[in-house]
Amino acid sequence: MKCVKSIYNSTIEVKRSKFIAFLIPIDEFKGYQDMLKSKHPKANHVVYALRKFNEYYQIVENQSDDGEPKGCAGVPVLQAMRGNDIVESAILIVRYFGGIKLGTGGMARAYKDSALSVIAEANLVEWERVESITFTTNFSQIRQIEYWLLQSNISHSQVFRNYQDNSIEWTIKAPQSCIDKFIQISNL
Secondary structure, eight states: OEEOSSOEEEEEEETTEEEEEEEEEGGGOTTHHHHHHHHOTTOSEEEEEEEEEOTTSOEEEEEEOTTSSTTSSHHHHHHHHHHTTBOSEEEEEEEEOOSSOOHHHHHHHHHHHHHHHHHHHSOOEEOOOEEEEEEEEOGGGHHHHHHHHHHTTOOGGGEEEEEOSSOEEEEEEEEHHHHHHHHHHHTO
C-alpha cells in the first residue's frame, strides 16, 4: 500500500472542461474541499474520493460526486485510488465546465484520467502502520534519548513529553520500523 506525505496537483483538459486534481495526505482532508470551493468560486464541482484506516486498521472509503450525475465522478476517482493501492490519502478534483457535454461515460473517463494524472505526478511512499510507545526517563537522559530518536528517523513532531517532578514521560507515535530501531538502539 502507498500514500503521500505532501500535496500534489495536476491539470488536464477534456473537451474544453478543465480538471484540476489534488492528491493530499488524509490529515489535510478536513476543510480542504471547502477551501478549494472558496479558492475556485467559478468551478462547477469539487468532487473527492478518499481511502483511510479506521481504529481497527480496516480500510474505509468515501466519495462525493458534488452534483455530478451519480457514480460519474467520485466512483471513478475511488477506482483509480484502489487500482494504485493508495491509502491514508484523498483526491479532490475541481472541474470547470467548458461548454461541451461529456456524457456520463466521457465524464467518468475524464475524472478517472484526472485522478491518474495526479497519481502519476505524486511521490508515492510505502504506507507504514503507526504505533505508539510510552516510557519514563530521568532528566539526565534527555540528550541521549534525543540522539537515539534522531538515529531512528523519529522527528520531533512524533515525540510527546510530559515533564513530571523527577522524570519525563515520553510518548512516541511513529512507523513501526522506526520504533523497532529506537528500541534496538536504546535497549528499552
